[in-house]
Each structure stands twice: as C-alpha cells, then as structure tokens.
Amino acid sequence: MPEGHTLHRLARRQQRVFGGRPVRVTSPQGRFADGAAALDGLVFAKAEAWGKHLIQHYGPRGQRRMLHVHLGLYGAFAELPAPMGEPVGQVRLRIEGAEMGTDLRGPTACELYTPADLEALVARLGPDPLRSDADPQRAWAAICRSRRPIGALLMDQRVIAGVGNVYRAEVLFRAGIDPHREGRAISRPEFDEIWSDLVALMKVGVRRGRIHVIRPEDDHGAPSYAADRPRTYVYRRHGEPCRICGTAVAIGELDGRKLYWCPDCQR
Structure with missing residues (x-):
C-alpha cells in the first residue's frame, strides 16, 4: 500500500x-x-x-x-x-x-x-507529518498512555496518518527504539525525535518520489533489497548484517504485518 x-x-x-x-x-x-x-x-x-x-x-x-x-x-x-x-x-x-x-x-x-x-x-485520522496544520500533540497523547507496542502505534492511522511499514521500520531504527516497547514507555524527547524524523524523511519522499532513509555516512555497503529501491537500514533485510553494528537484522510479525529491527541497535 x-x-x-x-x-x-x-x-x-x-x-x-x-x-x-x-x-x-x-x-x-x-x-x-x-x-x-x-x-x-x-x-x-x-x-x-x-x-x-x-x-x-x-x-x-x-x-x-x-x-x-x-x-x-x-x-x-x-x-x-x-x-x-x-x-x-x-x-x-x-x-x-x-x-x-x-x-x-x-x-x-x-x-x-x-x-x-x-x-x-x-x-x-491522526496528524499527518506532511501537513502544515498537523498537531503532533494528538499523536503523543495517544502514544504516551498506550500499552500497545510503538511499532503498532506508528502504523495505526488513528495515531499518525500516512506512516507505512517502511517508515515505521526505518524511523524506529534511526531512533534506536525497539518496536516492541510499549507506547507509554516512550519518553517525550524520543517521541519528538520520531516525529521530527518522520516530517523530514517523508518530505524527502515527496521531493524524490521514493523513500530515502539512509544517512549519508551510512550510504554504502550491501545493496538495497530491490534493484530500483534505495538502501534501507532494516526493512526487508532480515538475516543480513546491520549496517551499523553487524548484528543480523531480525524479522517478526506485529498486527499481521512484517516487522524488521536490529536486536542490538534497538534495545
């Protein structure tokens, strides 16, 4: 989708x-x-x-x-x-x-x-990071009191609108947050970092017409998961070494969708 x-x-x-x-x-x-x-x-x-x-x-x-x-x-x-x-x-x-x-x-x-x-x-719908009228406080209010995993909350369109599996996996990796951590265990500074990163990354996606999430210093090494796609940190890279620490990228399932994360970088 x-x-x-x-x-x-x-x-x-x-x-x-x-x-x-x-x-x-x-x-x-x-x-x-x-x-x-x-x-x-x-x-x-x-x-x-x-x-x-x-x-x-x-x-x-x-x-x-x-x-x-x-x-x-x-x-x-x-x-x-x-x-x-x-x-x-x-x-x-x-x-x-x-x-x-x-x-x-x-x-x-x-x-x-x-x-x-x-x-x-x-x-x-939750706030849309790409809209100038978005109110991130609404998303924070839903996340900070929830026992659901943050990986599920980010994909819930009632919490944040527009986030899909790729942005979910990549923004949590960039923040160093395990996708299984409960929403109520996310601190406000961590949420602010996630929101700001989503705004920046999704704007890049609008400009380029494709998702691009790799920081310049990490844009090397193993190729992307498909010939016509940019590199990712963890999305669709299960079993491959993490670009940062070398640990094998893990795969699981959450709310019926595949979940990717690095067990070492995302504690």
Whole structure:
C-alpha cells in the first residue's frame, strides 16, 4: 500500500496538471458513472492528501464537490497525454484535461464526499507529518498512555496518518527504539525525535518520489533489497548484517504485518 508521501506527491502532481481548468470526468468501467457525471465539466479546483487519502475538489468556492480516493493495495493512477484514446482494462475513473489525463484502476475507495464526510475522515485520522496544520500533540497523547507496542502505534492511522511499514521500520531504527516497547514507555524527547524524523524523511519522499532513509555516512555497503529501491537500514533485510553494528537484522510479525529491527541497535 502506498505510504503518505506518495499521496502528497500525487496530489501536487494533479494540482499542477489539472488545477484551475475544467476537466472531463468519466467512468469507463461504469462503477463510478453517477459520481463521474456529477464532476464532469467542472473546474478542478485543488487536490490534497490526508495521510493515505486523496481528496480532489471540483467547482467554484461555496459550491465545491469532492472526490475521495483511497488506493489500497492495488489502486494506481496512470497518466497519459491527451487525447487519451480508448481505456485499457478496468478504469474506475478517467480525468482528462486539455493536455494530460489520468486513469484510476483498482482503488479501495472512489466516492463523492460531502463536507461532513471529509470532517468525519479527518476526525478519525491522526496528524499527518506532511501537513502544515498537523498537531503532533494528538499523536503523543495517544502514544504516551498506550500499552500497545510503538511499532503498532506508528502504523495505526488513528495515531499518525500516512506512516507505512517502511517508515515505521526505518524511523524506529534511526531512533534506536525497539518496536516492541510499549507506547507509554516512550519518553517525550524520543517521541519528538520520531516525529521530527518522520516530517523530514517523508518530505524527502515527496521531493524524490521514493523513500530515502539512509544517512549519508551510512550510504554504502550491501545493496538495497530491490534493484530500483534505495538502501534501507532494516526493512526487508532480515538475516543480513546491520549496517551499523553487524548484528543480523531480525524479522517478526506485529498486527499481521512484517516487522524488521536490529536486536542490538534497538534495545
């Protein structure tokens, strides 16, 4: 599932491509036909992200219509120059501007939103490190009184929005914190370090279009876990030597997701 930086980068891209201009909105697959008809021909006002959720705004201020998209595990946008030609595969949503268009396939959610819907979504999400209006105190309040492991709390979108498995593994390694430690055992300075690191790392992800977590002095040695990915400290490196101490990186499971950590560096 894409992590939060991917949605923020996508929102910025769609804002640049479509923002301020009328667009053609259709549902070639037919599953979003009524919703597409309600947006078709309106001006694409803006796009924004809240954690792993994309919100598109259409129409004039005061009469805005909103579209909510959650990509889930399989959803993806594919950008094509206009005119786009016949759709290929099961295209849930097609947005076509004067010069570019995009096709959405396989999302978990693609639905019209009311202001009340957006308010309810934001209310159930934790603060998003990539939003300027984020309040980290909300995340700290949830973490400092919880008996749940910090590794689970960081992945809980109700605590912090946008963090996925890669950022979870890497930010805890960089902070030297065992992912199994209870939230209530995390000190405020440790939380502040985690939050600041998430803000900085996820901004890098937005700029580069990929997760990059290795400090310059550590950016050497064993290659990344996949040919097209940057190096990581522990994510998907189980059994390999830690880049710092040489201890074998451990693997486990927490709340149904794989967990990676260094038993020596993260005590």
